[in-house]
Amino acid sequence: MWGFKGHRTTGYVQMNVSLAVLLLIFVNAVLAQNNQSETASADCSIDVLTAPSGNITSPGYPESYANNLDCVWIISRPSDQVIVITFHQILLHETPSCLNDYLEVYNGDEKFTGRRFCGGRLPPNFAASRSNVRVVFHSDDSRSFKGFYLSWTSTARCSTNQYTCWDGECISDGLQCDGIKDCSDGEDEIECVYQASTPGQCGKVSVAPQFTWDPRIVGGNAAVPGSYVWIAMITKNDGTLQCSGTIINHNTILSAAHCFSDPRTAPSILVVYVGRYDINGSQGEQKLEIASVVVHEDYRSPHKGSDIALIFLVRPILFQSTVRPICLPSLGQFELIEGTQCIAVGWGQLEYEGAIPDRLYQVRLPITNQNFCNISYSKEDTPLIDSQLCAGDLTKGAKDSCLGDSGGPLSCLFGDTWYQVGVTSFGIECAIPGFPGVYTKVSSFQQWIQDTVADSENVYKLFTYKLATASATSSLSCYLFSITSF
Ligand code: ARG
Numbered sequence: 156m157w158g159f160k161g162h163r164t165t166g167y168v169q170m171n172v173s174l175a176v177l178l179l180i181f182v183n184a185v186l187a188q189n190n191q192s193e194t195a196s197a198d199c200s201i202d203v204l205t206a207p208s209g210n211i212t213s214p215g216y217p218e219s220y221a222n223n224l225d226c227v228w229i230i231s232r233p234s235d236q237v238i239v240i241t242f243h244q245i246l247l248h249e250t251p252s253c254l255n256d257y258l259e260v261y262n263g264d265e266k267f268t269g270r271r272f273c274g275g276r277l278p279p280n281f282a283a284s285r286s287n288v289r290v291v292f293h294s295d296d297s298r299s300f301k302g303f304y305l306s307w308t309s310t311a312r313c314s315t316n317q318y319t320c321w322d323g324e325c326i327s328d329g330l331q332c333d334g335i336k337d338c339s340d341g342e343d344e345i346e347c348v349y350q351a352s353t354p355g356q357c358g359k360v361s362v363a364p365q366f367t368w369d370p371r372i373v374g375g376n377a378a379v380p381g382s383y384v385w386i387a388m389i390t391k392n393d394g395t396l397q398c399s400g401t402i403i404n405h406n407t408i409l410s411a412a413h414c415f416s417d418p419r420t421a422p423s424i425l426v427v428y429v430g431r432y433d434i435n436g437s438q439g440e441q442k443l444e445i446a447s448v449v450v451h452e453d454y455r456s457p458h459k460g461s462d463i464a465l466i467f468l469v470r471p472i473l474f475q476s477t478v479r480p481i482c483l484p485s486l487g488q489f490e491l492i493e494g495t496q497c498i499a500v501g502w503g504q505l506e507y508e509g510a511i512p513d514r515l516y517q518v519r520l521p522i523t524n525q526n527f528c529n530i531s532y533s534k535e536d537t538p539l540i541d542s543q544l545c546a547g548d549l550t551k552g553a554k555d556s557c558l559g560d561s562g563g564p565l566s567c568l569f570g571d572t573w574y575q576v577g578v579t580s581f582g583i584e585c586a587i588p589g590f591p592g593v594y595t596k597v598s599s600f601q602q603w604i605q606d607t608v609a610d611s612e613n614v615y616k617l618f619t620y621k622l623a624t625a626s627a628t629s630s631l632s633c634y635l636f637s638i639t640s641f
Contacts, residue, residue: 213302
């Protein structure tokens, strides 16, 4: 669900002071009162930083760091403040498990992301849940590189009768889920229950999605079970993950064309699960066999567009509170306003070429400026077309879908209903600044979806008729095969 990679930053001034620890604590306390910002000392003693904001770099940055360093910085803020860490650059000797040179960041005693950072991949930014953040930097006696540069800011923690907006703003609890967007990005209406009035009603959830303010939120984090009722997992018949899809009606799953382009993953060896949460299977899930897959006839490769496919199931899905369809927008029904927070979900990699999670993950992604995104991808010789859309943080990266998430939804809340605006299609690695993920724009394919679903309904009618008249079922499979293209 996310990944990261280094990028260049400019305009940074390094300050060089060398003081004893105790003196530093004192000086920093004074700084905290008088100054808005603080720069960590560049020697390698323990440095306690108490200002509301500041920078930490490896000693000598942007020149190479020295060998054999062990540096510790502690950012300490009053408990009514939240420390927000932004990583600007990291360029350290890359070795397996980061044994040689590394950066570690602790939220209180908990190691952020559970691992060390080295090489050039930028760690995701995070808002600490503790009032102390410890930054540890180690270099050994082998090769040295440019180092790292991070900054912190602090914002007031919301009180217990307040709701924390995703940008840290506090609103009164009563304003959440009241039908009015109070947070700047409208997220106070996202983490809400929208009850369905019929079992098959689309875009409704009985369990609210939740994005907690803990260190894992900036990339993706585990979804609350049952909060994405329309998600379908597509696996090979050996149980391994192939792609995701979404329930759009009682017997149809929407997915990406590229999930079916490899002859080794013919639909006959694929299975669909709905009601699944744990990657290896959940109680109450439904296993569904595939009758046919229709890949869009214009599909050639993900970046050329039309990366969309429909899967028709042998038997209908049983709708229940945890299994329901998502609504599909029609062309021009909603304006996709830049900055609108939408959500991608899946069981894909947690970082580029990294591990896959054990549960369903979610990541909130703002709709990006389509022109900027197109300019980025054009430089890579893969210009985008109108029926594709980008979501993610254009400049910072750090949030994205990733390998394995394909075919899954990018969904946005409009009023009191969830709509699928995108199908996860492709990106460049994952979460690289400047390259948000690219999604197939669902509204551009409204007619195609309608026509293809109608065709399949006719096939089902034919099927039922033939069964009723006891004709050979094989003619059905011939017909199904003829509408299947890869
Ligand atoms: N093509 C990938 C898949 O098959 C999904 C890639 C999405 N990549 C991204 N950086 N958003 O799972």
